[in-house]
Amino acid sequence: MNKKFGIKEVVAAGIGTALFVVLTTVQIPLGFIPNTALQPRVAVLAFFAAAFGPITGGIIGLLGHALGDALFYGSVWWSWVFPEALFxxxxxxxxxxxxxxxxxxxxxxxxxxxxxxxxxxxxxxxVLAPLLDILIYAEPANKVFVQGVFAGIGDIIVVGILGSLLAYGYSKTVGKSSSLEREDD
Structure with missing residues (x-):
């Protein structure tokens, strides 16, 4: 676990949150499940969390989702914000x-x-998002568990492809740059 939270992690959290918010509008709706879509923003979250640790991942999930909801939908759906942070x-x-x-x-x-x-x-x-939907918003269990399962499957696919590619590309770039050594004068 990356226990360090320094300037790089703060910057990563800011950039990741901004990208997450901007990507809120980029979605492919799952027409057969209401209010559920494939979203590339989750791949950005997974990548930043994998690169910079749990605090950065939690901040991006929490702030990115909350700000994205507020800016683009007019209200925050907290029962999905907290699971995003947990992710x-x-x-x-x-x-x-x-x-x-x-x-x-x-x-x-x-x-x-x-x-x-x-x-x-x-x-x-x-598990968490549907339970919070039921507890916070009194949503019907059958509806929210179906939404949660399909949202989870969608996120697994998006992160599996796009998140893996982002992580792989970053790893190759960092691996090459970190092999350089500083010369002493």
Whole structure:
């Protein structure tokens, strides 16, 4: 786990949150499930959490989702904001094991990244979001669990493809730049 939260993590949280908010409007609706869509913003969240740790992931999930809801929908749906933060935190807990900053995001790490994101999605969208919908907004259980399951499946697909590609590309870039050594005068 990346326990350090310094200037790089603060900047990453700011950039990640801004990207998350901007990408709120980019979605492919799942026409058969109301208010549910494929959204690339979750891949950005997963990538930043994997690269910069659980605090950064939690901040992006919480602030990005809350600001995106407020700006584009007029109100915040808290029962989905908190699970988004949890999703970012869970992925961020494994940041060191993904080895993105060391340029080591290879087959084993890609598999681990995707196992973690599948579990995080299942807990966030299949359990927590529907339960909070029921507790906070008195939504019907059958509706919110169907929405949660399909949102989770959509996020798993988006993160599995786009999130893995972002993490892999970043890992290759950082791996090359970190091999340079500073010369002493």
């Amino acid at each position: 970012g935190i869970v992925i961020g807990l494994f940041a060191k094991r993904f080895a993105l900053k060391e340029g080591g995001f290879h087959k084993k790490n890609v598999i681990l990244f995707n196992v973690v994101q599948v579990i995080a999605s299942a807990v966030a969208w299949g």
